[in-house]
Every structure is written in structure tokens, then in C-alpha cells.
Amino acid sequence: MNEEKNIVVIGGDARYIELIRQLQRLKNVNISLVGFDQLEQSFTSLKQIDLEDVDQKNVDIIILPITGINEEGKVEVVFSDANIILQPSWFEELKTETKVFTGITNSYLTKIAKDAQVNLIPLLNRDDIAILNSIPTAEGTLMMAMEYTDYTIHSSEVVVVGFGRVGHTVARTFSALGAKVSVGARSKKDLARIKEMGLHPIPLEKLSANVNTCDILINTIPALVITKEEIKQLPSHSLIIDLASTPGGTDFDYANKRGIQAILSKSLPGIVAPKTAGKILADVIVQMI
Secondary structure, eight states, rough: SSSOOOEEEEOOOOEEEEEEEETTSSSSSSEEEEEEOOOOOOOOOEEOOGOOOOOOOOOOOOOTTTTTTTTTOOBBSOOOOOOBOHHHHHTTSSOOOOOEEEEOOOOOHHHHHHHHOOOOEEEGGHHHHHHHHHHHHHHHHHHHHHHHHHSSSSSSSEEEEEESSSHHHHHHHHHHHHEEEEEEESSSHHHHHHHHHHEEEEEGGGGGOOOOOEEEEEOSSSOOOOHHHHHSSSSOOOEEOOOSSSSSSHHHHHHHHHHEEEOOOHHHHHOHHHHHHHHHHHHHHHHHH
16 A cells, blocks of 8 residues: 555444554554544544544545444444534545445445445445454353353253354354254255254244244344244243344344343444454455555
8 A cells, every 4th residue: 555545433332442553553544533532542643533624535445333324324433422423415525436434334324425426335244354253243142141141051942043144153152062052044055054063943934933942042134033923932031132233133122021131232243352353344444445
């Protein structure tokens, strides 16, 4: 990277501390931080600025939080009380060569990036990041399961819903500790792989008929799949851990009515292993800039 790059990091959680550290090691970069004014750790060589002080025409790289922004353009910030809103007009001032990194996107962010003709890069859509992130996610899920139950993981009946990059790692992690793991999936290929791994495959449409002895139900699908029908069949002591992006894939209201604890767990890599998660992000971003 020979040409000088102007990087603006807007918002983010604990994993972004390590991400920023990694970016600082690059040559020929100017890094500005928006939404980090309450960060106890100081980055002496970096500029702390407000959003209105960003000169969009001179920005080469924008890094948004892993959680992206909401449908009103609000940026999630952890280290500031600032109310940061990204309006379409702000994006329109960016040069078309600008790369905008985010963890996940939504209809609002996708549209304003497209209208501004800038390159939007949802990092969690990449297999390399998603697979590596699944490791701290699985460890965090295990931590939560141990915290919120009064029985061992070993010999527990665990049902994992979804066999994507996160579901695969979570199922293997719990199985390695001696849990009796079943996995719900749609495709015949996934169901065959689940069986090959020595786990119990459940066709997703038959999920409700296979959770009556479940101790821990873990959802990874970002759609409403843990409905009243499934929750009705769960034992009263069951724990639901939903790993899907907000709003999750569980009928939380009905779970509450049944007295079943259901937790929407967001950003586990940033909670459990922020340093590792930040380095994973930094490694990929550095390659792409």
C-alpha cells in the first residue's frame, strides 16, 4: 500500500480497540475515530473527531460497527454518548472509490450505499470471517449455557437449529463436551453431514416433534423458527439461546409466558474474545485495502 489512505472508524465495540491497533501498524494511513470520545484507552496518534468534521471527499475507507446501522441510520456506539446518524446526504458526499466496511447490512444501508455508488462490504458475509468468528461465538454460547443452567453440559440434550457456519461450530463444540446433540436443518446434504458427524439430524419441519426432552435449544437462523409450536413442547427447565441477528428467530413473548428463559445473545465474539475478534476483522480489512 503505497498511496496514503484516509480511514474513518465510526462506532464499534470492544473488538474495535484491537482492530484500531492493527490498523495503526500500517504505513501511509491516517486514522480518524468517530464515537470513541469516552474510550479509556488512548490512541495518541489518532484524531478523535465528530461526524460533522469528517471530510467525506477525502475518505478512502469507512469502517462501521459489526452490527451495522439501524433502519433510521443510527450507528451503535459503545464508547460515546453521541447520537450518530448517517443520512443519505452524508453518503452522497463520499467519493465513489470509497470502501465502506460493515459487519452486516440492512435495506437502509444497502440502499444509501448503492445510491451513493460506493462499495459496501458486509464482512460477515465472507466465509473466512464468519467461520473464524464462529469459534468465539461457540465458546460464548458454551459460557452462557453453563451460567444459566444448573446441570452439566455433559449428557445434556442440546438442539442446535441451523447448520450454517455458526451452527456447525456450535454443534461440534457441545458434542465434544459430551452433550447429546441434535441439529435441525433444511437441506438433505446438511442432514447427511450431521449424521456423518455422529449427531442426530432433524428435518427443520419436524423440529417441534423433537424438542420434548431438550435441555438447551440454540438457534442460529435469522428467521422466526422457534415458534409457539416448538416452545410448547419444551420442558419447563429448558434454556433457549438465540444467536441470530436482531430480532432473533424466537418467539420471546411466548417463551416468557411459558416461563422458559430465552436469551437473545448479540455480538458474542465482541464480548467473549474481543481481541481475537478484532484481529480477525483487521486481517481481512488489511488484505482488502
